[in-house]
Amino acid sequence: MQLHSAMAMLGAGDGESALELMTRLVRAHPGRTDVLHRYGVVLARTGRDAEAAGVLQKVVALTPGSMNAASDQANVLLKLGRNEEALEVLQTCLAATSGDSAARDAATFNFNLGRACKLGGFALEALAPLRQTLAWYPQHYAALLVLGDVHKALGNEADAASCYRQAMAVQQGDGTAWWSLSNLKSSAFTDGEFEQLQQSAQDSNDTAQNVFFEFALATELDQRDQIELAFAHYRKGNQLKRQLEPWDREEFSRWLENIRGAMEHVEIAPRPAGWSGPRPVFLVSLPRSGSTLTEQILAAHSGVTAASELPVVPRVLADQSRRMQSSMVSWSAALDVRGWQRLGAEYLDLCRPWYRDTAVFTDKLPGNISHVGAILAMLPDALVIHVRRDAMDVCWSCYRQLFIGGAGFANDFQDLAAYWQDQQRHMAYWQHRLPDRVLSVDYELLVTKPERETGKLLEFLDLPFEAACLEPHAAARAVHTPSSLQVRQKIHAKGIGHWRRYATHLEELAAAFSNPKATS
Numbered sequence: 001m002q003l004h005s006a007m008a009m010l011g012a013g014d015g016e017s018a019l020e021l022m023t024r025l026v027r028a029h030p031g032r033t034d035v036l037h038r039y040g041v042v043l044a045r046t047g048r049d050a051e052a053a054g055v056l057q058k059v060v061a062l063t064p065g066s067m068n069a070a071s072d073q074a075n076v077l078l079k080l081g082r083n084e085e086a087l088e089v090l091q092t093c094l095a096a097t098s099g100d101s102a103a104r105d106a107a108t109f110n111f112n113l114g115r116a117c118k119l120g121g122f123a124l125e126a127l128a129p130l131r132q133t134l135a136w137y138p139q140h141y142a143a144l145l146v147l148g149d150v151h152k153a154l155g156n157e158a159d160a161a162s163c164y165r166q167a168m169a170v171q172q173g174d175g176t177a178w179w180s181l182s183n184l185k186s187s188a189f190t191d192g193e194f195e196q197l198q199q200s201a202q203d204s205n206d207t208a209q210n211v212f213f214e215f216a217l218a219t220e221l222d223q224r225d226q227i228e229l230a231f232a233h234y235r236k237g238n239q240l241k242r243q244l245e246p247w248d249r250e251e252f253s254r255w256l257e258n259i260r261g262a263m264e265h266v267e268i269a270p271r272p273a274g275w276s277g278p279r280p281v282f283l284v285s286l287p288r289s290g291s292t293l294t295e296q297i298l299a300a301h302s303g304v305t306a307a308s309e310l311p312v313v314p315r316v317l318a319d320q321s322r323r324m325q326s327s328m329v330s331w332s333a334a335l336d337v338r339g340w341q342r343l344g345a346e347y348l349d350l351c352r353p354w355y356r357d358t359a360v361f362t363d364k365l366p367g368n369i370s371h372v373g374a375i376l377a378m379l380p381d382a383l384v385i386h387v388r389r390d391a392m393d394v395c396w397s398c399y400r401q402l403f404i405g406g407a408g409f410a411n412d413f414q415d416l417a418a419y420w421q422d423q424q425r426h427m428a429y430w431q432h433r434l435p436d437r438v439l440s441v442d443y444e445l446l447v448t449k450p451e452r453e454t455g456k457l458l459e460f461l462d463l464p465f466e467a468a469c470l471e472p473h474a475a476a477r478a479v480h481t482p483s484s485l486q487v488r489q490k491i492h493a494k495g496i497g498h499w500r501r502y503a504t505h506l507e508e509l510a511a512a513f514s515n516p517k518a519t520s
Contacts, residue, residue, distance in 0.1 A: 002021060040072065073089050074113075086116040107136040107137055114127075114128075175209040210237075210240055218230045218237060259329055259373065260426060263374070266377050281362045282364070282385070283364035285366065293446065295308070304361065307364075309364055370423075392509065393499050399413070414508075473490050
């Protein structure tokens, strides 16, 4: 009865009372797995994800084959960014289960399995469990959205649009599905859908939902060539998102400078004379700079596996900070070569699936640009490719793109200019310090002189030239970024100077680059 009371408190929004009650119950009944399970769920629902993961791990060990327990643990691990662990938990349970679980438990399990596959970069493997979830619950809103994202990653635009439209019908007042359809960029709304979008946006009084609606409206109006109205919605959407995700450009600039200062005292080995793999290749850039295209070019090579955006470097560094009970700025200079390379071994262990077939694999997580020094210290064989793009083009492209989680710098023109300048200085330092391990590539040259620039990329990676790299649109792989459909087109230069279409609205952005801090 008390278990039901705790869950009722949680459902009523009183998480602290639920947690207090569950803590007492766990102490009173330490051997009851149902109590321990609910305790883990309450911990997760009250934001204590790290504690919840440990508790639910015990529950899974005590109840092998329980889809419910495995699903709850995987859900927490996914929230923590520990995607490979979540997938392992679910796959282990799948091997142990007899298949007689209730449909509700099985549906939730399959949904989380699909999510784990998607987030782990295994888009094809995500299709079956998500479809199974929808076979049981055709109006499972979240499953429709995730399946749409999977189809988008695989280049199945029509299937993605169909999933998003089904989701829109299930929850018209939720902006996520509307924005997801608009984010396909080439799948415009019908007139009837556009009217419903406008009505749903007008009816919404939730800031988070309004962010989705504003970007969806802006994208559709842009496609309809209504520049004035489109810009007004881009601006409103960015203003709302900035309220939800404040960004302190001065604090970020100081933090990046402090990291660089600490790394000046770290011994970093030059590029080894020979290598036998694995060799991670880090593609670093501002978002929307052309790193997805660069990765697609490399992925077309028979000797390269593209892993897309791996959240592994931040995790390894965060784990080290927890062990040292201090920030990276504090511990980095105190770590010797062996210590750094132990962190590199942790990274490689977590990335093992990506170099089973080829020694070379790519990691293009945008945030890695701040951790270039750590990457080079951790991994003697690692190479870094810095993808650059015209400042106005890339900053305007970031402003137009709604990033889910992170990229708080993208919601204000002054923040964008400052972030661009900071990253330019940061990469100029590392290229000067280790020119044999850091290569800069200009997006504009990559799309106008692809054969020459592709040759430079492959030479830097010690790989022979392959003609397939000149046709990256034909590379068979899932792409989990906003550019997933664009990179399936032949290389073109249409994106050069695209900011000029909105030039009259971008005077503030242009002026921000006249600041003396700017670095070319």
